[in-house]
Amino acid sequence: MSEPLFVIVAILTLGGGLGVVATRNVVHAALFLLLSLVSVAGIYLLVFAEFLALVQVLIYGGAIIIVLIFAIMLTRSQEYPRISDNPQWPLAIVAGLAVFGVLAASFLWNLPPASEPEGPGLAKIGESLFTKWAVPFEVVSLVLLVALVGAIIIAGRAGDRE
Amino acid sequence: MPETNLTSNLHLLLPEFLLATLAFAVFAIDLLLPANRKKLLAWVSVAGLIGLLALALALLWGENEEMYGGLIKVDSYALFFKSFFILLGIFIILSSVDYVGKHLSHPGEYYGLILFSVLAMNVMAASREILTAYVALELMSFSFYIMVSYARYNPRSNEAGIKYVLIGAFSSAILLFGISMLYSTIGVTHFADISATLANAGDASPALWVGLALILVGLGFKVAAVPFHMWAPDVYQGAPLPVTAYLAVGSKAAAFALMLRLFAEAFMPSIDDWQIIVAIIAAITMTVGNLVAIAQHNIKRLLAYSSIGQVGFLLVGIAALSETSPLASNGVMLHIVGYSFTNLAVFVGIIAFFNMTGKEEIADFSGLADRHPFLAAAMAIGMFSLAGLPFFAGFTTKFYLFTAAANEGLLWLAGLAIVNSLISLYYYQVEIRHMYIQPAPDMEGKLEPASAHNPHPPPVGGGAEDASRHSPTPLIIGVLILMVLGTFFVGVYPFPIVEALDAATSAILPGAGS
Numbered sequence: 001m002s003e004p005l006f007v008i009v010a011i012l013t014l015g016g017g018l019g020v021v022a023t024r025n026v027v028h029a030a031l032f033l034l035l036s037l038v039s040v041a042g043i044y045l046l047v048f049a050e051f052l053a054l055v056q057v058l059i060y061g062g063a064i065i066i067v068l069i070f071a072i073m074l075t076r077s078q079e080y081p082r083i084s085d086n087p088q089w090p091l092a093i094v095a096g097l098a099v100f101g102v103l104a105a106s107f108l109w110n111l112p113p114a115s116e117p118e119g120p121g122l123a124k125i126g127e128s129l130f131t132k133w134a135v136p137f138e139v140v141s142l143v144l145l146v147a148l149v150g151a152i153i154i155a156g157r158a159g160d161r162e
Numbered sequence: 163m164p165e166t167n168l169t170s171n172l173h174l175l176l177p178e179f180l181l182a183t184l185a186f187a188v189f190a191i192d193l194l195l196p197a198n199r200k201k202l203l204a205w206v207s208v209a210g211l212i213g214l215l216a217l218a219l220a221l222l223w224g225e226n227e228e229m230y231g232g233l234i235k236v237d238s239y240a241l242f243f244k245s246f247f248i249l250l251g252i253f254i255i256l257s258s259v260d261y262v263g264k265h266l267s268h269p270g271e272y273y274g275l276i277l278f279s280v281l282a283m284n285v286m287a288a289s290r291e292i293l294t295a296y297v298a299l300e301l302m303s304f305s306f307y308i309m310v311s312y313a314r315y316n317p318r319s320n321e322a323g324i325k326y327v328l329i330g331a332f333s334s335a336i337l338l339f340g341i342s343m344l345y346s347t348i349g350v351t352h353f354a355d356i357s358a359t360l361a362n363a364g365d366a367s368p369a370l371w372v373g374l375a376l377i378l379v380g381l382g383f384k385v386a387a388v389p390f391h392m393w394a395p396d397v398y399q400g401a402p403l404p405v406t407a408y409l410a411v412g413s414k415a416a417a418f419a420l421m422l423r424l425f426a427e428a429f430m431p432s433i434d435d436w437q438i439i440v441a442i443i444a445a446i447t448m449t450v451g452n453l454v455a456i457a458q459h460n461i462k463r464l465l466a467y468s469s470i471g472q473v474g475f476l477l478v479g480i481a482a483l484s485e486t487s488p489l490a491s492n493g494v495m496l497h498i499v500g501y502s503f504t505n506l507a508v509f510v511g512i513i514a515f516f517n518m519t520g521k522e523e524i525a526d527f528s529g530l531a532d533r534h535p536f537l538a539a540a541m542a543i544g545m546f547s548l549a550g551l552p553f554f555a556g557f558t559t560k561f562y563l564f565t566a567a568a569n570e571g572l573l574w575l576a577g578l579a580i581v582n583s584l585i586s587l588y589y590y591q592v593e594i595r596h597m598y599i600q601p602a603p604d605m606e607g608k609l610e611p612a613s614a615h616n617p618h619p620p621p622v623g624g625g626a627e628d629a630s631r632h633s634p635t636p637l638i639i640g641v642l643i644l645m646v647l648g649t650f651f652v653g654v655y656p657f658p659i660v661e662a663l664d665a666a667t668s669a670i671l672p673g674a675g676s
Contacts, residue, residue, distance in 0.1 A: 135175075135233050136297040139285060142182065143301045146278055149189075150308030153268050154323070 006046055013039035026072050034065045050122045171227055174236040177218040177244065178281060184210040185277035192270025200269040204259045207273045208252050211280070215248045226669065232352050234288045237669035242495070242662055243287035243419045250412055250502060251280040256641045257510045258404035260517050266312055266402060276408070279305035283416035290353045290427060292341055292377075295420050299337075299384065302416055303330050306409060310401040322400025329383065329393040337380025343373030353428035361431040374429065374436065378443075385417045387477060388447040391470050395458075398466035403516055406462055407509035410469045411502045418476055422494055425480055426670040433483065441481040441575050448474025449578065452585040461512055461522050464589065465505070468548060471586055472501055475563055478579055482566040488667040488674040489569060493562035495663050496656060500547070500555030503648035507544035510642050511537050514634040524593055529602025537634060538597040540642045545590035547649045550583040555652035 016036025020029045037060040044053035129137055187210075188203050195202060218241065226237045234240075255276055262269050282301035289295040307330060311323020345351055347370040348359045379390065386394040398406050429436060451470030458464040479494035514537055515530065516522055531538035547554030560583060567576040634642075652659065667674055 132231055133233070135230055135285070135289075136291075136294045139282070139294070139297045139301055142278060142281070143297065143304055146275065146301065146304045146308065149271050149275070150304065153271055153308060154311055154314065 002046070006043070009039050009042040009046065012036075013043065027069070030065060030068050030072060033068070034061060037061050037065070051125060054122070171229060171236075174222065174225060174227060174229060176221060177214050178284060180210075180214055180217070181277060181281045181284070184214070185274045185281070188270060188274045188277060192274070195270075201259060201263060203270050203273050204255050204262075207255050207277060211248050211252045211255075211277075215245060215252075218244050218248070228290070232354060233291045233294050234285065235290045235669075236288060238662075238665040239423065239667070239669040240284070240288035242666040243415075244284045246499065246502075247280050247283040247287070247412070247416065250408075250415070251276055253506055253641055253644070254404060254408045254412065256637060257407065257506070257513055259637060260635050261402065261404050261513055264517060267314070268312075272309065272312060275305045275309055279309075279408075279412065283412065283419070286416050287419035287423070289420075290423065292344070292351045292353070292356070292424070292428070295424065296334075296337065296341060299417070299420065300334065302413065303334070303384070306330075306405075306413055309405040310397055310409070312405065313402050316400075318400035319402065320400075322397045325393050325400075326397045333380050333383030333390070336376050336383065340373045340376025340378075340380055343369050343376065347373065353424065356428040357431055360429065371435070374432075375439075377424075378436070378439070381417060381421055382443065385414055385421070385473050385476075386470055387443055387473050388450040388470065391447070391451070394470060395463045395466040398469075399460055399462045403462070403509070403513045403522075406465075407506060407513070410465060410509070411505050414469065414473060414476075415498045415502060418480075418494060418498060421480060422483075422491060423670050426483055426491060430483070430485055430671075433485075437481050437570075437572075440477055441572055444474050444477030444481055445575060445578050446474075447471070447477060448582045452582045452589075455586070456589045458589070459524055461524050461527070461593070464524065464593070465508065465512075468586060468589070469505070471582060472497075472505075472548070474582070475560060475579060476501075478567050478572070478575055479563045481575065482563070482570040482572055483671075484566075484570055485671060485673045487566070487569065488664060488671065489562065490566035491667040491671055491674065492660060492663040493559065493566045495666060496562055496652070496659060497559035499659060500559040500649070500652040500656075503645050503652060504544050504547040504555050507642060507645035507649055508541050508548065510638060510645060511541035511544065514638045514642070517638070518634065524596055525600075527593065527596045528600035530597040532602060534634065536639065537642070540646050542594045542597065543646050543649060545594055547653065549587040549590045551587075553650070553653050555649045555656075558653050558656050 013036050016032045016034075016039060019032030020036065023029050023032060038057060041053040041056035041061065044050075044056055184207065188207055191206060192200070192203055222236055222241045222244070224238070225241070226235075228235050255273060258272070258276075262272055266272060279302050282298045282305065285298035286295055286302065289298060307323060307327045310326050311319050313319035341351070344356070347367050348356065350356055350359060383390040383393075398409065401409060425436075448471045451467050451472075451474055455464055455467035455471065458467060476494055476497055479490045479497065482490035482493075484490060512522065515527065515534075519526065527538075530541075543554065547556040550556040550560045560579070564576040564579055567573075567579070
């Protein structure tokens, strides 16, 4: 593992996390969270867990952040840039420290053996996706196409009618 | 990995590739056509589908090959449903032409979506791997979500679309959760492997059974089995009429094509564990569907509940599946065919009526027999068949299903199903009474005073006079005639179809030689 790269990515991860709690703007907080989560994907990449990195970006960086931002926009359209001081912050500190404690304890308790990184490499995933699993893969692409067509029809500008 | 084995018989997927190509072609031609020529797209789609049907029958007849390591199988079961779905697509498009021209915008995408959903149904019937089946099910569901909310300026259609999307996503999540539990406990997703694992599942973990139950619940939502049916009436009522017809026939047929293969090929070894559950769901489904249908005033809601009742009958067939007898499997498929002809006869009649009048309450059909005798007769035939009277499709298909149930020792279920058929006869009779005996609202003066309590006062300005000026287009009449003929064909002389069904059943249940 290249140490300088890890330091950079770790700083980004922690910085993103700090940004989430420090900023007063909800949208900024969501974007900081995105930074933090994508940086975690970077850590996965550094240990050659390519599949994990991919899933991390897709699920956390993509789906979860998008849902979060949607929720912010749908619920607090008027006052979303402001976060009033939340009286629950002491509770949040306790919860955060507790999670940290449990994770750290379980890690130190049962130190994982130093091992060569392994797992399904991207090449292997790609190969099976385009050979063995080609049919569902193609069907999924049609699902996306149909969803796009539907979005245009249902949410698009009013057509030639009415 | 031997890639050559994966692509050596790729030509067997030609109909699917061409169907996707056809859908893209429709999307593309749509861009080039001026707004008043969009009807051409329907003809392109129908011509393409007819060609595909001929190609599929010529190319795949007698094939029995696995592809992609067992992901999908091109066998007589798949071919039977492929032909059925393609025919269904043709009829749905034909009965949509007038409606789409009058009430909907974006006709090109409408026909394209129908083509994509037909493609999805074909894959559903052919897949022998649970994730492939799931993905195909999603493609079909997505097409339906869009078609249900196609009438953009109709709040009911929007409401139906939102409800359908939410329930659909919810049920997909349940289904996926079940699949993931299945995979996490036994580590396989191919039907054949699942079957092999279940065959010696004496020590299987409870998580496996939870997974199977969740899969059953997810599929129950998709076919609107009670108690997972609450979305169906609202969605049926809100969707544009041809889409409702397609939803009632196509999505159910496809979901049952998937279920039949899944239960016959994958879950069969543990039938003792799920038979009673499916039987109870079937009993509740047909009873609730038929009882609630009595109270309906809107024809679409009535047919929604009636189709829930039909799902109950089909589930009777699933519960009566047997490794040694083809009867139940044949019964399910025959009921799907008969029910489709029948239901389409009724729906096409309603579409024709709606095209003329814009109305869909049951009371609006009063006196239809005087104004449009053929329309009324076709709908009455359809409803008699739905109720299961002899000489119509419904009788023959139900006879197969109930016999199968009785043979498997589910005598109580068969009895309950017969009682339910009688109940359904009642509410179909109400509609038929409106068409034949109740006088038309605008003809009150000409008829005896017994009609004074008619709840529907004549519309100001004579809406019915407007209706009598228009008559159903020859196209709709043609489709209607075909559906009625089909209803009689299945009811009186089903043997050619049963022969095809025997071949299809022996593909999914090799032990059930007839």
